Amino acid sequence: xxxxxxxxxxxxxxxxxxxxxxxxxxxxxxxxxxxxxxxxxxxxxxxxxxxxxxxxxxxxxxxxxxxxxxxxxxxxxxxxxxxxxxxxxxxxxxxxxxxxxxxxxxxxxxxxxxxxxxxxxxxxxxxxxxxxxxxxxxxxxxxxxxxxxxxxxxxxxxxxxxxxxxxxxxxxxxxxxxxxxxxxxxxxxxxxxxxxxxxxxxxxxxxxxxxxxxxxxxxxxxxxxxxxxxxxxxxx
Amino acid sequence: xxxxxxxxxxxxxxxxxxxxxxxxxxxxxxxxxxxxxxxxxxxxxxxxxxxxxxxxxxxxxxxxxxxxxxxxxxxxxxxxxxxxxxxxxxxxxxxxxxxxxxxxxxxxxxxxxxxxxxxxxxxxxxxxxxxxxxxxxxxxxxxxxxxxxxxxxxxxxxxxxxxxxxxxxxxxxxxxxxxxxxxxxxxxxxxxxxxxxxxxxxxxxxxxxxxxxxxxxxxxxxxxxxxxxxxxxxxxxxxxxxxxxxxxxxxxxxxxxxxxxxxxxxxxxxxxxxxxxxxxxxxxxxxx
Numbered sequence: 001x002x003x004x005x006x007x008x009x010x011x012x013x014x015x016x017x018x019x020x021x022x023x024x025x026x027x028x029x030x031x032x033x034x035x036x037x038x039x040x041x042x043x044x045x046x047x048x049x050x051x052x053x054x055x056x057x058x059x060x061x062x063x064x065x066x067x068x069x070x071x072x073x074x075x076x077x078x079x080x081x082x083x084x085x086x087x088x089x090x091x092x093x094x095x096x097x098x099x100x101x102x103x104x105x106x107x108x109x110x111x112x113x114x115x116x117x118x119x120x121x122x123x124x125x126x127x128x129x130x131x132x133x134x135x136x137x138x139x140x141x142x143x144x145x146x147x148x149x150x151x152x153x154x155x156x157x158x159x160x161x162x163x164x165x166x167x168x169x170x171x172x173x174x175x176x177x178x179x180x181x182x183x184x185x186x187x188x189x190x191x192x193x194x195x196x197x198x199x200x201x202x203x204x205x206x207x208x209x210x211x212x213x214x215x216x217x218x219x220x221x222x223x224x225x226x227x228x229x230x231x232x233x234x235x236x
Numbered sequence: 237x238x239x240x241x242x243x244x245x246x247x248x249x250x251x252x253x254x255x256x257x258x259x260x261x262x263x264x265x266x267x268x269x270x271x272x273x274x275x276x277x278x279x280x281x282x283x284x285x286x287x288x289x290x291x292x293x294x295x296x297x298x299x300x301x302x303x304x305x306x307x308x309x310x311x312x313x314x315x316x317x318x319x320x321x322x323x324x325x326x327x328x329x330x331x332x333x334x335x336x337x338x339x340x341x342x343x344x345x346x347x348x349x350x351x352x353x354x355x356x357x358x359x360x361x362x363x364x365x366x367x368x369x370x371x372x373x374x375x376x377x378x379x380x381x382x383x384x385x386x387x388x389x390x391x392x393x394x395x396x397x398x399x400x401x402x403x404x405x406x407x408x409x410x411x412x413x414x415x416x417x418x419x420x421x422x423x424x425x426x427x428x429x430x431x432x433x434x435x436x437x438x439x440x441x442x443x444x445x446x447x448x449x450x451x452x453x454x455x456x457x458x459x460x461x462x463x464x465x466x467x468x469x470x471x472x473x474x475x476x477x478x479x480x481x482x483x484x485x486x487x488x489x490x491x492x493x494x495x496x497x498x499x500x501x502x503x504x505x506x507x508x509x510x511x512x513x514x515x516x517x518x519x520x521x522x523x524x
Binding site: 078 | 413
C-alpha cells in the first residue's frame with residue numbers, strides 16, 4: 001500500500017476557547033481529490049487553515065507524506081508542498097499579476113509549474129500580466145490565486161470556495177483548469193458550496209456539520225438524499 | 237537673488253530631510269508601525285561617525301559606509317529579536333516599545349558623550365562652492381550630499397518595485413497572513429525592511445551632523461521633521477518623502493529669509509496647511 005498524501009486522525013482545532021473541529025479523521029491518496037462540503041460555520045475553512053499551518057495543529061494529528069505537520073510554520077508547510085488558494089482569493093493588491101505569481105514561486109520547490117505553464121493554463125492572464133489584482137475580473141483574480149498556489153509546485157492543493165461570486169460560464173472555465181491540474185502528482189482538498197459540482201470533480205467527499213464529520217464516502221456512489229440529510233442535520 | 241539662494245539651500249537641505257524620513261515611511265508602509273526611536277537612530281549614527289572619524293583621524297564621509305552597515309545590522313537584529321514580538325493587530329505595543337527605546341538611547345548617549353552639542357567636521361571640503369549664477373553660490377558639499385540622498389531614494393524605489401526582496405516587502409505589507417502561507421518568512425522580511433530604514437537613517441544622520449549641530453536629546457526633533465516630511469508627502473510613499481522633504485526644506489529656508497526666527501515655524505505652518513488642505517499628502521500613495 002502506498003503512503004497517503006495526507007492523513008488526518010483525531011484532529012481537534014480551536015479558535016481561542018472555541019472548539020471548531022472535533023475528532024476529524026480522513027486520508028487522501030496521491031492524486032486524489034477530496035470535496036469538503038457542509039453549511040457555513042461547519043468548520044471547512046478552519047480545517048483548511050489548520051492544514052495550511054495558519055492555525056497550529058495539535059501534535060501528531062496531521063501527517064503529510066508521512067511527516068508530521070504539527071510544529072511547522074505556514075511557510076514550512078508550503079515548502080513541504082501544501083499550497084493554498086484562499087477564500088476570497090486574497091491577491092496582493094499592490095502587486096501585478098506576474099508578481100503575485102512570482103511570490104508563489106518564492107519557496108523554490110522544483111516541479112512543472114513555471115510562469116509559462118501558468119500562462120498556458122490561463123491564457124487570459126497573459127494580456128493582464130502587468131495589471132494589478134483589483135483591476136481584474138473576479139474570474140481572472142481566481143485564476144491568479146490558483147496560479148500563485150501552483151507556482152509553489154505543491155503536491156497537495158487546498159482550494160477554498162473556488163466558485164464564490166463567479167458567473168456560471170467562468171466557473172466552468174475554472175473547473176476545466178482544475179481537472180488539468182490534479183493528477184498523479186497533485187492531490188487536492190476542495191471546499192465547494194455546490195454539492196453536485198463538488199461530487200462531480202472529486203473522488204471522495206467529507207461532509208462536516210458543527211465541526212464533526214457526519215458523512216464521508218466515495219463521490220461517484222454518493223447518495224444525494226443522505227448527503228442532504230447530513231448537510232442540514234435532518235434525521236430521515 | 238537672495239531668495240533664489242534661499243530656495244536652492246532649502247532644496248538641498250530638503251533632500252537630507254527626505255533621506256531622514258524615508259526609513260520612517262518605509263517601516264510604516266510595510267509594518268504599519270511608527271518607530272518612535274527613528275530620530276534617535278539618526279543621532280546615534282552621527283555620534284558613531286564622530287567617534288570613528290576622530291579615532292581614525294579621517295573625514296566623517298570616509299566612515300559613512302561602516303557606520304551605515306553597523307546601524308543597518310543593529311536594525312535587523314533589533315527588529316528580529318524585539319520589535320517583531322510586539323507586532324500584531326494592535327499598533328500600541330510596538331509604539332510604546334520604540335518610545336522606550338528612544339528614551340534609553342538618549343540616556344545612553346548622555347552618559348557616554350555629555351549634553352554638549354557637537355558637529356561633524358567635514359574639513360576643507362566644507363568651504364568649496366560653485367557660483368551657478370551671479371549672486372547664487374552652491375556649496376559643493378551640500379550639493380554632493382543632496383545627490384547621494386536622491387540616489388539613495390531612487391535606489392530604494394528601485395529595490396521596492398524591481399527586486400524579489402521589494403516584492404516580498406510589498407506582499408507582506410498587503411496581506412501578511414497570506415504572505416506567510418505563500419512561504420515568506422515575514423519576520424525576516426520585516427527585519428530586512430528595518431535594516432534598510434536604519435541604514436538610510438544613519439546616512440542622513442551623518443549628513444545632518446555636517447549641516448548642523450547635534451546632542452543626545454535632539455532625536456525627537458529629528459523625528460518631528462521626519463514626521464512632517466512623510467505627512468506632507470503622503471504616508472508610505474518614497475517619492476512622496478522626497479517631495480515632502482524638499483517642500484519642508486524650502487519652506488524653512490524661505491521662512492528664515494523673512495526672519496531667522498521663522499525657520500522652524502515656516503516648516504510647521506506648511507505642514508499644518510497640508511494637513512488642513514490635502515490630508516492625504518501632496519503626492520498620494522503612488523501604487524495602492
